[in-house]
Amino acid sequence: METGQRLRRAAVSLFARHGYAAVSMRQIAAETGVQVGALYNHTTDKQSLLFDLLSDHMDDLMAALDQVVLPADPVLALEAFTRFHLRYHAERPDAVFIAYMELRNLTPENFMQVESQRRAYEARLEEILRRGKAGGVMHVADVKLACLAIIALLTGVTTWFRPAGRLSQAEVEDIYWDMTRRLVDA
Amino acid sequence: METGQRLRRAAVSLFARHGYAAVSMRQIAAETGVQVGALYNHTTDKQSLLFDLLSDHMDDLMAALDQVVLPADPVLALEAFTRFHLRYHAERPDAVFIAYMELRNLTPENFMQVESQRRAYEARLEEILRRGKAGGVMHVADVKLACLAIIALLTGVTTWFRPAGRLSQAEVEDIYWDMTRRLVDA
DNA sequence: ACATTAACTGAACAGACGTTCAGAGCAAGA
DNA sequence: TCTTGCTCTGAACGTCTGTTCAGTTAATGT
Known part of the structure; x- marks a missing residue:
């Protein structure tokens, strides 16, 4: 699956579980299976x-x-x-x-x-x-x-x-x- | 009003507006009218x-x-x-x-x-x-x-x-x- | 007048934060 | 084969986080 889609899925799941403010970009990156910096190619x-x-x-x-x-x-x-x-x-x-x-x-x-x-x-x-x-x-x-x-x-x-x-x-x-x-x- | 009560009021108000994770102890301290360290006398x-x-x-x-x-x-x-x-x-x-x-x-x-x-x-x-x-x-x-x-x-x-x-x-x-x-x- | 206690300040701590970026890796087109 | 263009890594940046603590202040009890 393409990274952009995995990123969104990961974000939805994590935001729902812990809340926007409580979730870090590093957590999202880990769930997406990528390093932090790479996220900024998609958002x-x-x-x-x-x-x-x-x-x-x-x-x-x-x-x-x-x-x-x-x-x-x-x-x-x-x-x-x-x-x-x-x-x-x-x-x-x-x-x-x-x-x-x-x-x-x-x-x-x-x-x-x-x-x-x-x-x-x-x-x-x-x-x-x-x-x-x-x-x-x-x-x-x-x-x-x-x-x-x-x-x-x-x-x-x-x-x-x-x-x-x-x-x-x-x-x-x-x-x-x-x-x-x-x-x-x- | 006593500090402990002001602290709770400030926390309720700030948590309601921005969410627990998005509010820092320093913001709560400011709203309480006190320095950060002082909060830890009451929680x-x-x-x-x-x-x-x-x-x-x-x-x-x-x-x-x-x-x-x-x-x-x-x-x-x-x-x-x-x-x-x-x-x-x-x-x-x-x-x-x-x-x-x-x-x-x-x-x-x-x-x-x-x-x-x-x-x-x-x-x-x-x-x-x-x-x-x-x-x-x-x-x-x-x-x-x-x-x-x-x-x-x-x-x-x-x-x-x-x-x-x-x-x-x-x-x-x-x-x-x-x-x-x-x-x-x- | 002195000792005790509680509450506060101001600074510091180590770690986590969002974001940036030089460089690596790799696929597509010339 | 060489170049172009993405996407990635890994490290770094300045700032902010929760929490601690030595030292000041002020009130209380003797």
């Missing part, structure tokens, strides 16, 4: 390495969501969104973890960029909730709050879910969709 | 400073919950728990933030201790859900998952809530209790 510095990981993650997430056809019916659209979110996040727990934990280690400009990508993603969910409320098929006291609540609810899964655990991914998905549905049931 | 080292903050936070949280009289009726008990959780966490956003974010920076033994304190707290919620399910007054597909979902839902509030924001604390509390109730409505 300009540590900060932009983090930024690229987060920004690319948000791009990928958004692109993947765009591939999902959301039904016109708001409740069905919410189900599609919920299942997509759970599935996508379950497949890359490390990247997700970093994307939510390491925002504060970005420089202000980099933070603003990633933050706006995150808001664009949440806007998709908000739109579904808004339509569900307007159509009277959902009970949503406050669209913004419901959106944040659902995101927090769903994303929390990544902190404890293990494929070898008590419940399979499909079971978790079903139970979480059930809870999400109830949250906004008319 | 043995950086790691136990973090551990004490987290462990004491969990102790305080548990002690505060113990003061709340939880009604016998599971739904009323859930409401009491929900409102308590939201209120307690809204009052100390920094400490809460650290307690959830800096767990991975604890040594294994310290982590296990804090983790068990956290589980003890969650066990209170689980017990309420179990009783609600057994009594048929709640719909709970999986007690453990519902517990984790509710905790994630409620704790997520601290990441965005600002007293000067669009909604007052009481309004947020009401809306979140409404969503929590719906989540487990029979």
